[in-house]
Amino acid sequence: MNLRFWLFPTLLAVVACVAPCAQAQTRVGEAVVIQNEVVRVAASTTPINVGDSMLRDETVRTGADSAARFVMADSTNLSLGPSATLKLDRTVFNDEHSYRDVAIRMTTGAFRFVTGHSEKTAYKITTPLATIGVRGTTLDILSQRGRSVVVLQDGAASVCTTSRQCVQLTQPGDTAVIVSAGGKVSITKANTPPWTFAANCAASAGLCSVNQYAGASPTITPAVNDDGMLCGR
Template sequence: MNSPHRFFLLPAIGLAVVLTAHPAQAQSRVGEAAMVKNEVLRVAAATTPINVGDALLRDETVRTGLESAARLVMADSTNLSLGPNASLKLDRTVFDDEHHYRDVAVRLTSGAFRFVTGHSEKAAYKITTPLATIGVRGTVLDILSQRGRSVVVLQDGAASVCTTSQQCVQLTQPGDTAIITSTGGKVSISKTNTPPWTFAATCSQAAGLCTVTQFADATPVGDDPAGMLCGR
């Protein structure tokens, strides 16, 4: 018997295949990989390599391997540089429009990072480590997240750094540094203007790692990604 519905069956199946075969495309694209050195991975339902120009999606983790590095450019032109053995999660992103966030949260789990704010309102940014919450105001920050220790160094702008128990210090001058430590379950925070560490040494180990580019320039053109890495 010929069913009047049979002509709709194959298109419906095809649509179902398209929707299930590429679930990542349905997720929010929040940025791109602008620079990649050696092993850089996205950790989601499966672990896959990240290459220059690949999209970054909300709620996924990015991880670098030994002697590896990456620079990510978010949709609002925030630049996030990762050193070796670093891991971060793009925890939450709420857009005001295509190139501005109303709310963006980045969780720096482990490793060394440089964070350069983009075009969103500064109150929109929330950066966390396992020991600290960082609020930014027009800021370039170097952040080191280790087991039992976080270091936040202000390079430009201003920032507020608080422990999970709401002990806070204000970073207002270049070189101001918050050091958060956890010993025996007790978390403490101190401030100094003599940083014990900065991201500068990591910058020199990978070309383009600490270059700052706009999101509109993040995707390589043709076969010449080098221009993008130089901030062209």
């Protein structure tokens, strides 16, 4: 066989394989606050630093006494408290600065979620016990073993169990508490939150600020000199 005729289709196959692999590493946001140990979890763990990309379909984890905030391409702000694990299950872009479909799984820990510029129906947030639909919202979310707490800070949200029991959060302070016990999952609504993300905000500078994707000023604890802007990297 002529070697040139064998090599050419082989090289084409390699290029065709590499393109989807590169595409799978789509940048969907950026780390703007990193305190202590924050890692991305794959076959191995790698540290995340201020300015690093948040990638499609990745899992992020904070250590004890650690925290992080990410700004996504549509200006959604995601804050994580200590010992938290978050997975971007799905991100489908509508255009450069909005999503048609974004699914975020908050597996364990404390979170604050502030919606960005995408249509509110594009967002789907889940914990192991609940599914959360948002309508222009700031939410505090706590995911623990056998318990999830969702506190509305602004906007409105619908919180449902996996068996489709739902409550509507419409006023600041409205809270959904989902509990799994004895093989049954129940949901209750309260007007006085048993918990909020506020303590994490007080403990970490910049953790609960809200930035637009094009105008976020990355900060780190301890502080470093970093004048880079999100759109300038």
